[in-house]
Amino acid sequence: MKAGSRCGAEEARRTDERPLAFGIGSFVRDDGGYTTMAVAVSLLVSLALVFSIASLTWTNAKSGDVQAVADAAAMSGANVVSAYATIAQVLDACVLSMGLLGTTVLGAGLVLSAIPVVQAQAPQVIDAGRQILDARRGFARSAAKGLSRLEGAIPALVAANAASCVSANATGRDRYLGTALALPRESHSDFSTLDDELDGKELERTAEELREATRRKEEADRRADEAKERAWRADCVDDPLCLRSRAESLAGLSGAQNPDYASPEEWRFEYARVRAQNYYLRRWQTEPGAGSNAEELQRSCARREFYRFAWGEILEASCVEEDDEVSLTLPDLPHTTQMVMGTTLYTDRVWPCTVEGGTRVLHCSLSCPGATGPSAGRSPLADVDAGIARRCGACGMDARAMGNVADASTNINNGFEHYWRIVVEASRQYEQARKDALEAERQMRKKAEEGGSAFDRAMELLAAPRPKLSPPGSYGVVAVVGREAQELPGGPTSAVLAGTTLPGGVAISAATLAPDEDTDGHTVLSSVFDGIKREGQPLLLTLVGDMTRLWGKLLVRYGSTYESVSTAMEDVLGRLDGVGLGRVSTWLRDRLSSIVDDIGFEPADMRLRKPVLVNSQQVLDKAGLSKLRTAREFFQKLPTDQEGQVRACVELVRRELGDVEFTVAEIPIPGTSLTVPLKLRLDSLLGAVS
Structure with missing residues (x-):
């Protein structure tokens, strides 16, 4: 085998002799090197592959972005449900703690009513307990009404927040349209336990x-x-x-x-x-x-x-003189004739008699100078008045003499x-x-x-079990986001992939609430109480103490209700030990304490709820919906004007709740005539939408 290539003359002769044909020789020289054509083709293929891979990478990235936007929209919508859950928990804690406070104060008034030395103070304490329960009843009704109104706005709030999130991600060439749906769509909450008719x-x-x-x-x-x-x-x-x-x-x-x-x-x-x-x-x-x-x-x-x-x-x-029996039979001692005649002094045969001149005579003693005749036995003083015996003229003994x-x-x-x-x-x-x-x-x-x-x-x-909360979105929030078709960006790839378009796409995502193990709702209640406490001065009641402070303990310890009620009862009833507890009041105090011990309050779960992504099919199954059908309906209803959709949702929320602030309930401060409105700013619920 010869190395090298043919000379030019030889190649010319060969060319003249037969037609030109491409073969391996067109790309590899006889000496083993690559021809110019091979290098040019390699460069061209490499560039085509590089630009194709770049285009594919961009396409994949853009295709995946819509899922990320859908995830963010679902989380944004679920944030509304999370805020509602915190609000509902705060209101329930206020209602329960006020009920416990009013009942505890009434219990203290009940015990005070059984202590003679302080029973005069009982009406003041009882009246305070009744006022607390009256205020609590009104507050519970307003809280139920406020939560119902708020639940009515949740679907619009979820849609507005999700749509706003989608709109915020639609920047530059990226055009997204979408929103989120709260499931269930309607409220199934039961607030009847808030208005439990506890009036005291x-x-x-x-x-x-x-x-x-x-x-x-x-x-x-x-x-x-x-x-x-x-x-x-x-x-x-x-x-x-x-x-x-x-x-x-x-x-x-x-x-x-x-x-x-x-x-x-x-x-x-x-x-x-x-x-x-x-x-x-x-x-x-x-x-x-x-x-x-x-x-x-x-x-x-x-x-x-x-x-x-x-x-x-x-x-x-x-x-x-026993605790349960008193019998005193001390006798009156006779000191008048009439009193003597009513006793055995008048009827006892103790006085000696003699016969004087043929008549029976009663004497004080046989030593009496008038007792000279023979003895005639003994007679009672009653015989003198009855004529059976005669009064002695010397001693004069008779009932009158005894009375003297x-x-x-x-x-x-x-x-x-x-x-x-x-x-x-x-x-x-x-x-x-x-x-x-x-x-x-x-x-x-x-x-x-x-x-x-x-x-x-x-x-x-x-x-009784606390309110059953099942607002719109309690199953979860399902977001559907669509991406418009988009041409590949220009540049070097246009020479290789001219006119390529990324088709539109749709992504579905879902989020629900899960307890956050690293959070504690007690801090939220503590903050609420600190804000309320600054609004008014507490009322001090003798033997009961600062009711606002006591309410604060019950409120902040809402998650460990059994412990807080027991402690409250001990705080209140323990102050009565030094005021003369009797048998009834001691029994009653112990009875009330045992009721609290035996009642079995279950601690509330105070962990805050945060949105987490879940399989959308789980949420849809719970709501009884089909994933494919729901996604298709979403896609068909996606607005062409995203900003207009957001504005429409915001207007719906404002029609439901108001313009700037929404008062969920008026919280009364125990011991005062003051109330503190629990207000929500719509911009805090709507976030960036506002």
Whole structure:
């Protein structure tokens, strides 16, 4: 094989001999190098490939851009639904926290109504709780109305935001047309739980009835305390004298038989009874029943019989002072003839009789100077008045003489019987007052139980499932964006790909809301409360405290409702420990606390919702739509005037909500007459559209 090429002459001869033909030799020389033609063709093919690839890359990029624009439009539309979800959560937190606050304050008023020493403050607290619930009811209705209006504008807001996003991406040679559809198209939200008819009237009525029963108990307790103090003073405090000092000077009692008590709180009626029992036993045992003459003998004998009688009566008396039972049977000691005739002093056969001149005569003692005849047994004083026995002319013993024994010592302030009568009268007043107090307390317990049941029902209403939010767009937002046909850009490629056009295209995308694990809606509620708090001054209530501060705790802790309600109840009811809780109020306080513990508030999900892209078929399936049919309908309805479409959506929103600001609801500030409008600026919802 020869290397190199033929000489020119040889080539000329060959050419002349046969026609010109292209072969490998046209591109590769005999010496192995490339011919000029090969180099030219290679350059031409390379340039064609480069320009073709560049054109293909541009085409692919432009074809994919429409999907990116559709994704952005879907996300932009879903942002509207996200904003609505945050607004609805804030309003629900306000409604729930105000309901809890009003019910908690009413519960505190209920407990206050059962505490005698502070029950007068209960109406103020109860009225505050009722006002909170009244304000809450009006706010809940306005919130439901505002959310409904806002939901009505969501489809237009979604379409406007999406269309604006599409329009913003349609720059230069890129022409996009499109918008987004909120699915479901209509609202399926249920706001009925916001207006749950919680008005506190039952709690208010029960609290008033409980307060009336408590007032009666307080009045009865006051009367009982006054009676007890009066009896204690008669027993222990010299004014000018008392049972204790009289027993000491008249009977010589001291020490354990005649103790002193420093205050009525440590004193009981039983102590006076025991003192009197010891006193009369000693006087009976030491009374001689003798005298230097008939008159003195009669008085001594009458006293001795009186002391015996008094000791026996007081010995049989009882003083029961238990929590649920009061029974005082302290006896009146006779100090008149009529009183004597009503006792066994008149009927007991204790007086000796003799026969004088054929007549039976009653004496104070056989030692009487008039007792000279034979004994005729014993008779009661009643026999004298009945004519069965005659009154002795010497000693004159009869019912009148017996009545005179305690007459003076009862009616003047230096006699033991004088102070005993005070104790007896006070014991009856005390017993009646205590019985009245116990009856009032039974009524208190009944009303407290009714109040506890009413509180339980109120809490059950508040613990009901929160509003079911299903606004337009709750399934998701589906965006469809169309791209107009576009010629390839000019330049070097035009020499190779002259007249090439990128056909139009359509992209569909969908976005829905998903909880953001890195966010906490409590900060949103805290910001809302901080803004509200600056609008007015809180109302301070004795024993309840700053209601605005308490509401703030319930509002900001909306996501952990059980904990916040328990804490609130502890904050409020814990302040009552030092104001004289009684049996009923202690029971009621514990009952209300247990209701909160048992009610089972479920914490709310406070994570903020953010838009995320999802498979559009998932959203369409949930809405019961076909992807192909929906995309075709979208494409057919795409506006030719994108800016006009945006303006039309904005005008629809403004017709629904207003021009610049939309007031969703008026939030009342608990404890004040002020309200704070919760306003939304349309430009914040419409974003760049405005």
